[in-house]
Amino acid sequence: MSVDSSQERFTGDPASAVSARHRPDRRWLTLVPLLAVLILLFVVPLCSLLADSFRGGQGFTLENYHEQVTSPVFWRAMRRTLVIAALSTGICVVLGYCMAYALTRVPRRLRGALMVVVLVPYFTSILIRSYAWIAILAPNGLVARTLALVGVDNPPDLVFNQTGMLIGTVQILLPLALLPIYSVMSGIDRAAVRAAQSMGASPAVAHWHVYRPATSSAVLASAALVFISTLGFYVTPALLGGPGDTLIAQSILVQFSNLVDPAGAAAQAVLLLLIVLLLFVVLFRYLAPSLSIGGTTAPARRGSAERHVRHERLLDLRARVLDTVLDVVGRLRLPILVGGWVVGAALLVTPLVVVAIWSFSDATYLIFPPEAYSTRWFADYFADDAWIDSTLLSLGIASASAAIGVVIGGLGAFGLVRGPRRSRVPVAVLVAMPMIVPPMIYSLGFFVLVAPHGLVGTRLGLVLPYVVLGLPFAVSITAAALRNLDVRLENAARSLGAGPLSVLRHVLLPALRPALVSGFVFAFLAAFDDVVVATFMSGPTAVTLPLRMFQDIKLEVSPRTAVVAVVLLGAGVIAVVLRFVTAWLVRAVRVALSRMGAS
Amino acid sequence: MRISRKTVLGAVVTAGALLTTAACGGGGDEAAGASSAGTVVVPDPGGDLGKAMKQAFFDPFEKQTGIDVVLSPGEFDAAVVLTGVKAGAPAFDLVNINGAVLQRFRDGAALEPVDYTLWKAGDRDKISPVKAADDAVPAYYISVVPAWSTAKLGGQALTSWADFWNVGKFPGKRTLAPGSWGAGGATFEIAALADGVDPKNLYPIDYDRVFASLDKLKPNLVKYWETGAEPIQLLTGGQVTVASAWNGRVAGAQDKGVPVASTWNQSILQYDNWAILKGAKNAGNAQKLLAFMMEAQPQAEFAKAITYSPANSAAFDLLPEERAALLPTSPKNVASAVTQDYAWWTSPAPGTTKTNEEVAIERWQTWASK
Numbered sequence: 029m030s031v032d033s034s035q036e037r038f039t040g041d042p043a044s045a046v047s048a049r050h051r052p053d054r055r056w057l058t059l060v061p062l063l064a065v066l067i068l069l070f071v072v073p074l075c076s077l078l079a080d081s082f083r084g085g086q087g088f089t090l091e092n093y094h095e096q097v098t099s100p101v102f103w104r105a106m107r108r109t110l111v112i113a114a115l116s117t118g119i120c121v122v123l124g125y126c127m128a129y130a131l132t133r134v135p136r137r138l139r140g141a142l143m144v145v146v147l148v149p150y151f152t153s154i155l156i157r158s159y160a161w162i163a164i165l166a167p168n169g170l171v172a173r174t175l176a177l178v179g180v181d182n183p184p185d186l187v188f189n190q191t192g193m194l195i196g197t198v199q200i201l202l203p204l205a206l207l208p209i210y211s212v213m214s215g216i217d218r219a220a221v222r223a224a225q226s227m228g229a230s231p232a233v234a235h236w237h238v239y240r241p242a243t244s245s246a247v248l249a250s251a252a253l254v255f256i257s258t259l260g261f262y263v264t265p266a267l268l269g270g271p272g273d274t275l276i277a278q279s280i281l282v283q284f285s286n287l288v289d290p291a292g293a294a295a296q297a298v299l300l301l302l303i304v305l306l307l308f309v310v311l312f313r314y315l316a317p318s319l320s321i322g323g324t325t326a327p328a329r330r331g332s333a334e335r336h337v338r339h340e341r342l343l344d345l346r347a348r349v350l351d352t353v354l355d356v357v358g359r360l361r362l363p364i365l366v367g368g369w370v371v372g373a374a375l376l377v378t379p380l381v382v383v384a385i386w387s388f389s390d391a392t393y394l395i396f397p398p399e400a401y402s403t404r405w406f407a408d409y410f411a412d413d414a415w416i417d418s419t420l421l422s423l424g425i426a427s428a429s430a431a432i433g434v435v436i437g438g439l440g441a442f443g444l445v446r447g448p449r450r451s452r453v454p455v456a457v458l459v460a461m462p463m464i465v466p467p468m469i470y471s472l473g474f475f476v477l478v479a480p481h482g483l484v485g486t487r488l489g490l491v492l493p494y495v496v497l498g499l500p501f502a503v504s505i506t507a508a509a510l511r512n513l514d515v516r517l518e519n520a521a522r523s524l525g526a527g528p529l530s531v532l533r534h535v536l537l538p539a540l541r542p543a544l545v546s547g548f549v550f551a552f553l554a555a556f557d558d559v560v561v562a563t564f565m566s567g568p569t570a571v572t573l574p575l576r577m578f579q580d581i582k583l584e585v586s587p588r589t590a591v592v593a594v595v596l597l598g599a600g601v602i603a604v605v606l607r608f609v610t611a612w613l614v615r616a617v618r619v620a621l622s623r624m625g626a627s
Numbered sequence: 628m629r630i631s632r633k634t635v636l637g638a639v640v641t642a643g644a645l646l647t648t649a650a651c652g653g654g655g656d657e658a659a660g661a662s663s664a665g666t667v668v669v670p671d672p673g674g675d676l677g678k679a680m681k682q683a684f685f686d687p688f689e690k691q692t693g694i695d696v697v698l699s700p701g702e703f704d705a706a707v708v709l710t711g712v713k714a715g716a717p718a719f720d721l722v723n724i725n726g727a728v729l730q731r732f733r734d735g736a737a738l739e740p741v742d743y744t745l746w747k748a749g750d751r752d753k754i755s756p757v758k759a760a761d762d763a764v765p766a767y768y769i770s771v772v773p774a775w776s777t778a779k780l781g782g783q784a785l786t787s788w789a790d791f792w793n794v795g796k797f798p799g800k801r802t803l804a805p806g807s808w809g810a811g812g813a814t815f816e817i818a819a820l821a822d823g824v825d826p827k828n829l830y831p832i833d834y835d836r837v838f839a840s841l842d843k844l845k846p847n848l849v850k851y852w853e854t855g856a857e858p859i860q861l862l863t864g865g866q867v868t869v870a871s872a873w874n875g876r877v878a879g880a881q882d883k884g885v886p887v888a889s890t891w892n893q894s895i896l897q898y899d900n901w902a903i904l905k906g907a908k909n910a911g912n913a914q915k916l917l918a919f920m921m922e923a924q925p926q927a928e929f930a931k932a933i934t935y936s937p938a939n940s941a942a943f944d945l946l947p948e949e950r951a952a953l954l955p956t957s958p959k960n961v962a963s964a965v966t967q968d969y970a971w972w973t974s975p976a977p978g979t980t981k982t983n984e985e986v987a988i989e990r991w992q993t994w995a996s997k
Contacts, residue, residue, distance in 0.1 A: 101989075104996040159860065168865045188850045188866075271848045272995040279992070282807045285706050286988050288731055392883045393863045472710065479714035564707060567718065568668055568699035579700045583674030585860040 056447040059455060062440025062503065066458055070496045073473035074465065081294035092295035102279065102296065106303065109276040112190065112265075113258035116197045117205075120254045121247060123198075123375075124205030126368030132213045133365075140604070145373050146203050147600075148380050150553045152593030153577035154200065156394075158267040159585065160379035160386075161196050162187055163396040165268075170382075170396070192268035193275075199375050200264060201257055205250040206372075207549065208505045211542040212246035212512055232358025233351070242512055249508040252308070253501070256463040259300065263559070276300055281468060290472065297469040305457070380593065387590035394585055409591045415576065419592070422556055422573035425487060429494035430502075430551035434544055436495070437502025437551070442536070444503065445510040463500045467560040470496075475564040485567015493561045498551025505550065509543030664693035667912035668720045671698035674856070675879045679932035684920045687928075691919070694912050705731060712737040712904055720907040721916055723766045723899040726757075727810035727984060730973035732902065738762040739903040739910055745918040753941045754921070756956065756966070763900040764921060767929065768936035770894035770955040770964060771804075771813040774872040776862045778886040786892050788821040791869055792840070794847050799868020801844060802861050805851035806991035809984035810972040812852075813895040815991075816965060817871060818844075820893055830971040832987065838994050862887050874955055878934040891960040897967050898938070930954055 081092050096102045127146075131139055149157065164170045165187035172183045186192055216239065224234035262277040269275075274282075276296070284293035357364065382396060387405060389398035409415050444455050462470065474493050475484065483489035517539070521531045537544075562575040577589045669685070671677050677698070685696040699719060705728045711718045712735065724732060732738050740761050743751055757765045773785045779799055790797060804812020815832050822840035824833065841848075849867050852858045858870035859880045877889045901920070903913045919925060926942035929935070936956035937943070943951055951957040955964065976986040 101992045101996045162866060163864065166864065166866045266853050269850065271845065271850055272997065274992070274996050282988065282992065285704055286807050286809060286811075287985055288706050288709070290706070290710075393880070393885060394860060395863060472707075475707075476710055476714055479711060479716040482716070484711070484716060484718065563704065566700075568697045571700055576700060579671075579673055581856070582854040583672070583677070583856055585856045 053448070056443055056451065058439040059443030059447055059451065061436045062443070062459070062499070063455070065436055065495060066461075066499065069474070069492055070462055070470070071458075073477040074461075074470060076477060077290070077294050077469060077473040078298065080291050081298055083291055092291045093299070095292065096295050096299055101274075102276075102299075105274050105276045105279040106300070108190075108273065109259060110303075110307075112193060112197065112275065113255050116194055116201060116258050117251050117255040119194070119198050120201050120205035121209075121251050123368055123372050124202060124209055124250060125243075125247065126365055127202075127372045128206050128210035128213050130365040130369055131210055132216075142369075144600070144604070145376055146206055147549070148597070149199055149203065149376050150557060152380065152383055152596070153574060153581065153589050154263050154557065154559070155267070155578055155581045156383055156386075156589045156593070157199070157379045158196055158264055159394055159581075160382040161192065161199075161268055163382055163394070164378055165192055165195065170378075187268055189270040190273060192270075193265045193273060195375070196264040196268040197258055197261060199379065200261075201254045202372060202376060204257060204550065205254050207546040208250040208253065208508055208543075209243060209246045211505060211546045212243055212509055214542050215509065215512065215539060216242050230355065230358050232354040232361065235358075236350070236354055245511050246508045249504045252460070253463070253504060256304065256460065259304065260463075260467055262468075277468070284468065284472070294469060297465060301461075301465060380597075383590045383593050384597075386587045387594045389587045389590075392584075392586050394587060394590075405587045405591045406595075408588060409595065414571070415573075415592075418571050418573045418576045419595075421487070421570060425490050425494060425572065426552045426556035429491045429555045430498055430548050432491070432495045433498035433502045433551040434548045437499050437547060438506050438540070438544055440499075441503045441506035441510055445507050446515065459500055459503045461500075462496050467497065467558070471561045471564040474561075484565055485570050487570060489565045490562070490570065490572065493565065494551075494555035494558070497554045497558065497561070501550035501554060502544075502547035505547040506540060506543045509540050513539050664695070665909055665912050666695040666697050667909045667916050668697045668699055668718070669916075670719050670722055671700045672723070673700060675875060675933050676935070679929055679935070682932050683925050683929035684916070687925060688916055688919050692915060694915065696916065708904070709735050709737055712906060715906055717904040717906055717908075719904060720909045720913040721901060721903055723901055724763070725811065726765075726898050726900060726967065726969040727972045729763055729900050729902070729969070730982070733762065737905050739905055739907065739913075741903065741917065742914040745914055747918070747922055750918075750921050750923070750939060750941075753923070753939045755938075755940045756961075757898060757938075759921075760900075763902040764917065765938040766899040766901045767938055768896055768898045768955045770874040770891070770896050770960075771817070771871055772874050772877065772889040772891065772894045773869065774858065774862065774877045774887055774889040775869045776865070776867075776886060777888050779865070779868040784888065784890065785869065786890055788817050788893050789823065791817070791871070792821040792844055797869060799847075800849040800866065801847050802849055802852050802858055802867045802870045803844075804871060805853070806995065807988055809988050810897075810967055810969065812871065813897065813967060814871070815987055816895050816967065820965070826893070826965045829965060830968050831983070834987070834990050838990070841994070859885065859887065875934050878953060891955075892963045894955060894960065894964045895967055896955055896961070896964045 082088055082090070131142055134142065162169070166172070167183070167185070169187075171186060175183045184191075186195070218239075220238050221234050224238045225231060229237070260277050261275065262281060265273060265275045266278060280293045280296045280300075283289050283296060385398065386394055386396065388401045388403065389395070390400035390402040390404065391398055440455075440459070444452060444459070471493065478484065478489060478492075483492075513536075517535050518531055521535050526534065557574060558572075559574045559578045562572040566572055566575050573592065577592055580586070581589045672680065681698070685698070688694065689696055705724070708718060708722065709731065717737075741759070741764060743759075751759050754765060759765065773788060773791045775783075775785055775797070776799075780797060783797060785791060785797060791801065794801075803814050803817065806812070806814045808814075815837050816829055818837040818840040819829055819832060820826065821844075822836055824836065849861070852861065852870070855873050855876055858867070858872040859876050861867040862870055862872075863880070863885050872889065874889065874894065877887055880887050901917055903910055903917065907913055921939055923939050923941040923945060926937035926939040927945035930937045930942060930946055931950060934953045934955075936954040937946075943957070946954075952959065955961065972984045972987075973982055975981065976983045979986060981989075
């Protein structure tokens with residue numbers, strides 16, 4: 029592989045590489061597959077659509093943009109979207125951080141079980157999860173009934189408003205915030221924290237000054253992931269929001285589907301893209317230094333002495349406030365961590381419990397609690413070849429696209445972090461694009477491009493866009509882990525005579541394993557959970573499972589989709605149990621063999 | 628360490644294998660055309676409607692001709708289907724298109740003319756109350772009706788859209804289809820009728836009156852429903868007491884023992900059209916299927932399977948009276964119904980380059996986002 033040979037010229041600091049060895053640093057070559065995929069499968073289809081947004085009756089026009097920019101509807105939807113995105117990002121990251129940290133401190137065995145809790149929401153369709161939330165949050169729902177038992181008669185309105193939207197969104201995105209942080213945390217050596225504590229720092233202070241900086245890039249990455257994902261949400265806000273709580277994705281969809289105005293929809297998407305990019309540039313500028321990542325800290329501004337003193341006082345005050353807060357948090361760390369898990373687990377699991385109960389319902393509609401129970405919907409599922417085919421198809425397509433995504437994305441992440449500095453920002457922006465661009469818009473561009481070539485309704489036609497959608501996860505999670513991996517480890521291995529493949533096998537892969545695994549998981553889920561791309565790319569002989577579920581529950585709100593969740597969950601549990609059983613068997617056989625050898 | 632490396636390598640090998648399978652399986656779509664008499668691809672509307680079509684139209688047609696009817700459960704989104712036609716790869720051969728959306732297909736020159744030479748003599752003239760066009764044939768009639776939960780309202784019954792607005796007499800939350808569907812959920816007509824507009828003067832829609840009427844309902848409006856099944860689900864789950872819903876959904880729920888009821892009074896009559904897409908791979912078979920479906924006998928079978936009205940009025944001769952009474956265009960029910968005027972919805976709005984529907988959607992977006 030040409031990619032591996034590039035690492036032959038593997039040296040230390042890229043800046044000194046050229047002068048030191050007179051050999052060019054070719055680590056950038058690992059970026060090639062990533063860039064090729066993104067340009068061919070993403071930029072090209074999008075550009076054709078982008079061109080549309082400037083197209084009017086007579087050639088080039090800015091009319092589509094003018095119409096959006098002057099529309100109060102667009103700005104209201106945009107403002108609402110940004111607020112919801114910011115709120116859900118905040119909640120997800122704080123909860124995710126607490127939960128990830130708690131995960132690193134619990135015994136290994138428990139970790140597996142808790143990990144299942146984190147991934148549980150992905151086992152079923154977004155639609156039925158939303159219906160479950162309605163059953164839980166509605167005025168006659170679980171929460172209200174529980175509150176009534178303890179004497180609260182007028183519970184707050186929890187659904188069909190922005191609160192409901194927020195709850196549904198957080199449930200879907202919490203794993204997205206948690207896993208990248210966890211993958212970095214699990215690689216941190218706690219010796220430094222213990223050292224700080226042994227020198228007198230309180231646990232919270234030691235955490236803040238020693239542990240937190242090491243996780244800051246992961247926090248930023250997961251915040252970005254969550255924020256951007258929220259922008260594309262359509263189904264959950266539509267079902268859980270109130271009348272008029274339109275978000276930008278819905279607005280784009282109305283423009284596209286109801287007004288049949290692809291140019292206007294493309295213009296909205298482009299404007300969304302610009303606003304998000306601008307936001308990121310500004311945030312990164314101000315956040316990056318204080319999080320001690322990225323570029324250099326801004327040089328202190330020169331000012332009058334008085335201002336300087338005031339500045340000092342402010343800093344002093346900030347430090348004192350921080351200390352007090354840290355002290356409180358430190359004392360309360362156990363309740364905070366446990367509380368975080370209780371809240372998080374409740375958010376993640378409760379809808380799935382409702383869904384699981386529904387799957388055993390005898391009714392044709394979703395009534396909670398069901399009046400009668402039966403397994404007839406399971407019989408229905410297993411008797412229907414179409415459902416089984418779709419399940420297998422989706423598993424295959426999602427695995428294939430995630431595997432390709434992790435290989436290309438892993439290499440790309442290496443090139444991004446260890447490669448030339450100049451390419452970092454443009455490449456990072458390009459990688460983030462598939463997440464920022466609403467899937468509706470991207471799918472449309474891709475569809476128009478490949479439809480004449482007979483790719484619609486084929487497996488390949490589904491795998492290709494899913495690779496693109498999975499790449500941002502694979503790259504950003506791996507890159508976050510790589511940034512925290514000391515480059516000197518690789519250099520040391522090199523200097524001890526390790527070849528590039530050896531470095532990859534003995535240094536990079538072991539250290540990056542949690543990140544690669546979570547990258548795979550997310551790329552898998554991005555494909556396994558998708559309805560939008562499938563809408564365009566499915567055909568009579570290739571209907572993905574989410575699309576089938578979406579269609580089914582859209583037409584007839586029956587417990588059939590709930591069954592899918594339980595079946596997948598059951599399959600997952602069986603796989604985990606099988607793994608433990610085989611591991612136990614292997615160990616038992618090995619022990620027996622060694623005893624035989626000894627005797 | 629060894630295990631971890633193996634796992635990773637294993638994952639890569641698995642990935643490779645899966646990719647190969649995926650790539651090799653890529654040609655699978657051609658397999659559908661294996662049958663000797665050929666195929667015809669139709670979108671599967673699913674649910675009760677899908678079952679009714681299969682039972683009344685597709686199964687008998689397959690038996691009679693040997694042509695395979697392939698039901699494709701792809702999302703029927705007009706914009707997506709139109710894009711497919713423009714790209715030269717229509718996803719379906721024969722489609723059922725909502726009355727208000729049909730014009731977009733005409734504007735996009737996306738329809739094949741219907742071959743009436745294949746039709747049984749006299750069938751074309753029996754298509755009513757809306758006539759069969761050169762490129763599209765009304766498929767069936769459905770109604771948007773006021774529906775309510777009998778569990779919540781007991782013996783009380785609504786008799787008009789004004790009652791729908793009357794929260795004092797019929798307490799409880801409400802749900803309507805979003806006006807961003809334009810004519811789709813009939814929400815504009817409903818709001819106007821509720822405010823006392825005479826059905827004869829419904830068009831052109833008086834937006835100011837419509838939105839003033841909606842403003843009155845808004846405090847009691849829980850949400851807009853997004854799918855046909857949702858209003859029934861909200862009624863069943865007790866989140867709303869009164870909802871606008873399609874008559875077939877209400878009847879389907881009643882059959883399943885769900886405590887809901889509806890009235891034909893001021894029901895809003897809508898219809899879908901059958902049409903053949905330009906460039907359809909199996910256009911010939913699609914013409915044959917269309918001719919078969921519009922015969923009186925299959926039309927009657929369809930109306931027996933689901934409470935949607937047949938487009939061929941001769942089918943009423945083959946239906947028992949009690950069944951006819953459940954259908955939107957039976958003489959008694961249609962008397963108090965308002966037929967949605969798709970011609971108005973698709974005509975250009977005065978003083979703009981847009982259609983009335985586009986203007987309505989834009990005004991709705993502005994109102995709803997407040």
